[in-house]
Amino acid sequence: MDMSREQVDTPAAGRVYPAHPAEVGGGLRIWRALPQRDLPTVGPWCFLDHFGPLAIGSGPGIRVGPHPHIGLQTVTWLIEGEVLHRDSLGFEQIIRPGQLNLMTAGRGIVHSEETPVPNGGRLHGLQLWAALPAADRGMEPGFVHHPRLPIHEAGDLAATVLVGRAFGLASPATLQAGAVGIDLALRGGGGHEVVLEPGFEHALVVVQGEASVDARALRPGEMLYLAPGRRALEIATQAPARALLVGGAPFGEPVLLWWNFVARSWDEIRAARQAWVDGTGFGTVRGYDGPVLVAPELEEGA
Ligand code: MN
Numbered sequence: 001m002d003m004s005r006e007q008v009d010t011p012a013a014g015r016v017y018p019a020h021p022a023e024v025g026g027g028l029r030i031w032r033a034l035p036q037r038d039l040p041t042v043g044p045w046c047f048l049d050h051f052g053p054l055a056i057g058s059g060p061g062i063r064v065g066p067h068p069h070i071g072l073q074t075v076t077w078l079i080e081g082e083v084l085h086r087d088s089l090g091f092e093q094i095i096r097p098g099q100l101n102l103m104t105a106g107r108g109i110v111h112s113e114e115t116p117v118p119n120g121g122r123l124h125g126l127q128l129w130a131a132l133p134a135a136d137r138g139m140e141p142g143f144v145h146h147p148r149l150p151i152h153e154a155g156d157l158a159a160t161v162l163v164g165r166a167f168g169l170a171s172p173a174t175l176q177a178g179a180v181g182i183d184l185a186l187r188g189g190g191g192h193e194v195v196l197e198p199g200f201e202h203a204l205v206v207v208q209g210e211a212s213v214d215a216r217a218l219r220p221g222e223m224l225y226l227a228p229g230r231r232a233l234e235i236a237t238q239a240p241a242r243a244l245l246v247g248g249a250p251f252g253e254p255v256l257l258w259w260n261f262v263a264r265s266w267d268e269i270r271a272a273r274q275a276w277v278d279g280t281g282f283g284t285v286r287g288y289d290g291p292v293l294v295a296p297e298l299e300e301g302a
Helices: 002-007 268-279
Strands: 015-018 020-024 028-034 045-055 065-067 074-078 083-087 092-095 099-105 109-114 122-131 141-146 151-154 157-163 180-186 190-195 202-210 211-213 217-218 221-228 232-237 241-248 257-260 259-265
Touching: 020 045, 028 202, 045 074, 045 202, 045 241, 065 268, 074 083, 074 157, 074 180, 083 099, 083 190, 092 099, 092 141, 099 109, 099 157, 109 241, 122 202, 122 241, 180 190, 180 232, 202 217, 202 232, 241 257, 257 268, 259 268
Parallel strands: none
Antiparallel strands: 015 221, 020 028, 028 045, 045 122, 065 109, 074 099, 074 122, 083 092, 083 109, 099 141, 151 157, 157 180, 180 241, 190 232, 202 221, 202 241, 211 217, 211 232, 257 259
């Protein structure tokens, strides 16, 4: 047994999880860092997809037809490229690097996401889901596009506060559950301390290049989990690199993820699926040139 590895893999020191390869609409290959089998949530964050970087070429890029959500908030953040969002509230919005889309599903919303035409030919970004706390799960749906976010610059580090508070800065985007999300862009050549909220657990994914966190090398396709109790982390790079850090208080409610729904019970999922199949209660997306997504069958016993 490799004792040094065992000692490193304690909750306080952090644990590295492999992200899972997956596919989203348009045949786009992505890394899914959350959920993990034994780690369904980090704070309220219950889904963490990293797509690209890639050249779209003559391909479609992202093409995800209208589909419903309940019980969650989605955060979309691009490093390269552009994505066109449409939803059942009537919002139609192109998002570009440096901007953030926050969609609140609440009791129900439908949206589509696609690479607009024309486009810059590149795509690289992240989409995250955060579970809504019990008290907010029935709230009205909403969508907010944040064109500008606060940026903390120190030496070779530019840290964009996507969600919540960090570096003494507050993002205009906040999650119902309370949470933090930070984009860390490093030009390379040094280390930086990132102060953490000790009541939060955190996850860090490197999305470009390579970074060492607390002297541990991380690459795209891996996620470092840090249990609550940490007051800071040290991130260092030798060359340009980019990472996403997310966190929040341990969620404390069991979360049931099925398809695009974040629920608490199979009864709730069955009802939401049936409403989508019946075309009741979710509204419609206008302008998307393609079919809506078909809900998968519910498994026996669910
Ligand atoms: Mn969606």
